[in-house]
Amino acid sequence: xxxxxxxxxxxxxxxxxxxxxxxxxxxxxxxxxxxxxxxxxxxxxxxxxxxxxxxxxxxxxxxxxxxxxxxxxxxxxxxxxxxxxxxxxxxxxxxxxxxxxxxxxxxxxxxxxxxxxxxxxxxxxxxxxxxxxxxxxxxxxxxxxxxxxxxxxxxxxxxxxxxxxxxxxxxxxxxxxxxxxxxxxxxxxxxxxxxxxxxxxxxxxxxxxxxxxxxxxxxxxxxxxxxxxxxxxxxxxxxxxxxxxxxxxxxx
Numbered sequence: 001x002x003x004x005x006x007x008x009x010x011x012x013x014x015x016x017x018x019x020x021x022x023x024x025x026x027x028x029x030x031x032x033x034x035x036x037x038x039x040x041x042x043x044x045x046x047x048x049x050x051x052x053x054x055x056x057x058x059x060x061x062x063x064x065x066x067x068x069x070x071x072x073x074x075x076x077x078x079x080x081x082x083x084x085x086x087x088x089x090x091x092x093x094x095x096x097x098x099x100x101x102x103x104x105x106x107x108x109x110x111x112x113x114x115x116x117x118x119x120x121x122x123x124x125x126x127x128x129x130x131x132x133x134x135x136x137x138x139x140x141x142x143x144x145x146x147x148x149x150x151x152x153x154x155x156x157x158x159x160x161x162x163x164x165x166x167x168x169x170x171x172x173x174x175x176x177x178x179x180x181x182x183x184x185x186x187x188x189x190x191x192x193x194x195x196x197x198x199x200x201x202x203x204x205x206x207x208x209x210x211x212x213x214x215x216x217x218x219x220x221x222x223x224x225x226x227x228x229x230x231x232x233x234x235x236x237x238x239x240x241x242x243x244x245x246x247x248x249x250x251x252x
Contacts, residue, residue, distance in 0.1 A: 013036075013037045013038070014037075014038045014040055015028075015037065015038070015039045015040065015058075016040045017039065017040070017041050017042070017047070018041075018042055018043035018047075019043070019045075019047055020047050020048045020049075020050070021039075021041070021047070021048070021049050021050065021051075022050045022052075023050065023051040023052060023053070023054030023056070024052050024053060024054070025052075025053050025054065026054055028054055028056055028057065028058050036059065037057070037058040038058060038059040038060075038061055039056075039058045039059070039060055039061070040061040040063060041060070041061065041062050041063060041064055041070045042063040042064065043064065043068070044065055044067075044068050045068045046064075046067075046068040046069060046071065047064065047068070047070050047071070048070070048071050048072070048073050049070055049071070049072050049073060049074070049076060050072075050073040050074050051074050051075070051076065051077075052074060056076075056077060056079060057079045057082065058079070058082060059082050059083040059084075059085070060076075060078060060082070060083070060084045060085070061085045061086075061087065062084075062085070062086045062087065062090050062091070062092045062110070063087040063090050064090050064091055064092075065089060065090065065091065066089075066091050066111070069090075069091035069093045069113060070091070070092050070093065071095045072092075072093065072094055072095045072096075072097035072099075073095070073097065074097055075097050075098040075099070075100065076094075076098075076099050076100070077099075077100040077101075078099075078101045078104040079103075079104065080102060080103030080104060081103060081104070082104050082105070083104065083105045083106075083107065084101060084104060084105070084106050085107045085108075085109075086107070086108045086109060086110040086111065086112065087109060087110055088109040088110055088137065089110055089136075090110035090111070091110055091111045091112075091113050092110070092111070092112055092113065093113040093114070094112065094113065094114040094115070094118045094120075095114075095115065096115050096117060096118060096145070097118060098118055098119040098120070098121070099118065099119070099120050099121070099123065100119075100121045100122055101120075101121070101122045101123045101124075102121060102122030103122065104122070105124070106123055106124060106125070106126050107126055108126045108138045108139075108164075109137055109138060110137070110138075110139070111139040111140075111141050111167075112139070112140050112141070113141045113143060114140070114141070114142060114143070115142070115143060115144055115145050115153070116142050116143075116151075116153025116154070116155075116178070116180060117153060120156055123158070124159075125158040125159060125162065125163070126138060126164070127161050127162075127163065127164045127189045128164065129164050129165075129189070129190055133190050133191075133210050133211055134165075134190075135165050135167075135190065135191035135193060135212070135215070136165075137164070137165070138164035138165055138190075139164075139165040139166075139167050140156075140163050140165070140166055140167065141167040141168075141169055142155070142166075142167070142168050142169070142170075142180050142197075143170060143171045144170045144171060144172055144177075144178030144180070144197060145171070145172065145178070146171050146172045147172070148172075148176055149176055150172070150175070150176045150177060150178060150179065151172075151178045152178070152179045152180075152181060153179070153180050153181070154180075154181055154182075154183045155180055155181065155182055155183070155186065157183065157184055160185075160187045161187040161188060161189040161209070162186055162187060162188070163186075163188045163189065164188070164189045164190050165188070165189075165190050165191045165192075165193070166186075166188045166191075166192050166193070167193045167194075167195065168180050168193070168194045168195065168196070168197050168199045168219065169193075169195045169196050169197065170196045170198075170219065171196075172197075173196070177196070177197055177198060177219070178197050178198070179197065179198040179199075179200060180197060180198070180199050180200070181199070181200040181201075181202040182200070182201050182202045182204040182206065182225075183202065183204070184204055185204050185205045185206075185207075186201075186204065186205070186206045186207070187206075187207045187208075187209070188206075188207070188208045188209065188210075188213075189209055189210065190209065190210040190213070191208070191210055191213055191214070191215065192206070192208045192213065192214050192215070193215040193216075193217070194215070194217070194218065194219045194220070194221050194238065195217055195218045195219060196218045196219045197219045197220075198219060198220045198221075198222065199219070199220070199221050199222065200222040200224060201222065201223055201224045201225040201227065202224060202225070203224050203225045204225045205225045205226040205227070205228070205245075206223075206225065206226070206227050206228070207227075207228040207230070208227075208228070208229050208230060209230040209231075210230060210231050211231040211232065212231055212232040212234065213229050213230050213231040213232060213233070214229045214231075214232070214233040214234065215234045215236070216234070216235045216236065216237070216238045216240055217234075217236040217237055217238060218236075218237050218238045219238045219239075220238055220239040220240075220241065221238070221239070221240050221241065222241045223240070223241060223242045223243050223245075223246065224243060225245065226245035226246075226247065227245065227246050227247070228247040229246075229247070
């Protein structure tokens with residue numbers, strides 16, 4: 001549904017999708033004189049992506065706002081040598097679906113939103129940020145699921161540092177709020193934020209670098225391993241369950 005536009009710019013074709021995308025067969029990719037095809041998902045309303053049996057040999061650009069993200073209904077595979085780009089202020093919601101990017105390039109100036117159980121394969125993490133650090137750029141936001149059950153989710157393991165900004169923002173509330181936990185040592189390059197849900201270090205160390213590096217504004221943080229904060233630690237609301245091994249270092 002929605003609109004599909006084509007924009008031929010020399011040897012580059014840009015396909016703009018302003019609604020849902022459903023692929024059932026065939027190939028979307030380079031042909032003839034075209035050297036590169038970009039599929040750009042834009043528009044202000046929420047849209048879905050469903051790729052059942054299409055060979056996607058194209059760059060993908062997500063330009064969808066937080067209130068109207070692009071949500072996956074099936075797994076997404078980015079072809080080798082192609083790019084997945086999330087524009088500033090935009091959100092790609094994995095929505096319980098796997099993301100495969102073996103040999104592809106990932107650039108995140110917005111947000112990857114995920115429940116927590118998704119498989120993420122072959123992704124070379126983008127841990128860059130703007131000259132002036134920001135906690136709204138290059139975010140991985142874990143939201144869990146709303147199913148009446150308190151689910152445990154494991155934070156994905158990427159090469160160090162694993163994230164530029166890591167945000168815990170569970171959608172389930174009350175007694176069934178979800179828990180997000182480490183399975184190894186974690187390093188966040190800029191800011192760790194907990195807005196809702198429970199985060200547990202699960203006995204592993206956590207290091208958060210940046211200026212305003214640790215924000216607890218709702219939910220709970222269980223510090224069950226060493227926690228090193230390189231800048232400010234702001235506890236606005238919520239519960240911080242601390243233990244020994246809380247370290248502050250001067251990055252100025």
